[in-house]
Amino acid sequence: MSKRVLITGATSGIGKSLAELYAGRGHSVYACGRNQEKLNELAQHGGIEALQFDQLNTSEVKSVLANLDPIDIAILNAGDCEYIDDALNFDADLFKRVIDINLTSVGSLLQQILPQLNRETDTAQLVLVGSSASMVPFTRAQAYGASKAGIAYLADSLYIDLQPHNIDVSLVLPGFIKTPLTDKNDFSMPFLMTSDEAAERIYQGIEKRQRHIAFPKRLIWSLRVAKCLPAKWWRKIMLNSDQN
Ligand SMILES: NC(=O)c1ccc[n+]([C@@H]2O[C@H](COP(=O)([O-])OP(=O)(O)OC[C@H]3O[C@@H](n4cnc5c(N)ncnc54)[C@H](OP(=O)(O)O)[C@@H]3O)[C@@H](O)[C@H]2O)c1
Structure with missing residues (x-):
């Protein structure tokens, strides 16, 4: 059955791959973004x-x-995503920029979109894109990790309160995906995937109404193990990885 899907950040990376995938499979897509030229191409x-x-x-x-x-x-x-390169001289403007786009602005979207979800014929779906980066603390990721930890909490808490209103909530936790966002990274990114591969995983997870759509599995399991390590050990690993 054809569905109407709204996707933010559809002009690039994961969002663009999702927009093309949903449209290619016969769904109607509202593709959102800022870049008018890229939006025209998508349309x-x-x-x-x-x-x-x-x-x-x-x-x-x-x-x-x-x-x-x-x-x-x-x-x-x-x-x-922006990194805090010098934690001692904390950049409050950078911190605010990242929290604003990744977390605070999601509040305005929810206010506008939730009343427009179709709860008549089937259970509607709300999908928030977080990051596997929020599963453990990474070096220089204070702003990005905090914003995505906020998204994870938001999704898990909305999951409770929206279910009685016929809305399923899913949280996406991607690993490293090759997009303009990660092209800026200056460190090695294990298990890097293409945005088309990521979109397919997300599509399948949404179809199955998974609460958490986390991939690639090898990275997710490594992070789950890392989470069990004593904090001192993890700090050592992070500080060593930053020096390499
Ligand atoms: N790539 C990864 O490895 C990875 C991993 C985990 C999670 N994620 C998450 O996945 C999501 C997509 O990331 P991506 O890698 O696909 O990034 P991307 O290629 O840089 O795309 C970012 C998208 O967000 C839109 N956007 C940014 N600021 C906006 C604003 N103020 N108003 C409206 N739209 C805005 C951009 O639109 P315009 O270009 O039109 O401005 C663009 O479409 C992000 O939430 C990211 O944190 C990515």
Whole structure:
């Protein structure tokens, strides 16, 4: 059955692959982003309608997302990553930028989108994209990790409160995916996947209504083991990895 899927951050990386995958499988897609040129390219695909707004701008979010057709699946994926290179001279502006885009702006999206989820015919789905980075503390990731830990909590708590309203909530925890976001990384990224592979995993997880869609499994299991290590050991590993 064809569904209407809203995807934020659809102009690049994981979101773009998801938009193309859903449209390619016969679903109607609302593709959201800021970059008008990339949105125009996306809208060339049959089944994709582009919605342009900066999700940090609440009035734009409100006006562009008003009165959409009922949405079956909302995938809140847009985000950014910046690292704190010098924890001692903490960069509060950077911290705010990352928390604003990855976490705070999701609040405006939820306010606008939740009332427009289609709860008539089937259980609607809300999907939040977090990160496996929030599973353990990584060096320099204070801002990004905190924002994604916030998303994880938000998703798990919404999972409880939205179920009685016929809305399923899933949290996506990707490992390293090759996108413009990770192209900036200056460290090795184990088990790196393409955004098309990631989109397929996310699609399958959404189909199965998984509460947590975490991949690749080898990385997720390594992080689960790392989480059990004494904090002092993990700190040593992180500090050594940063010097290599
Ligand atoms: N890549 C990874 O390894 C990885 C791993 C774990 C989690 N994630 C998460 O997956 C999500 C997608 O990441 P990605 O790697 O695909 O990144 P990406 O290629 O850099 O794409 C980011 C998307 O977010 C949109 N965006 C950024 N700021 C925005 C704003 N203020 N308003 C509206 N849209 C905005 C961008 O739109 P415009 O270009 O139009 O501005 C773009 O479409 C993020 O939440 C990221 O944290 C990624």
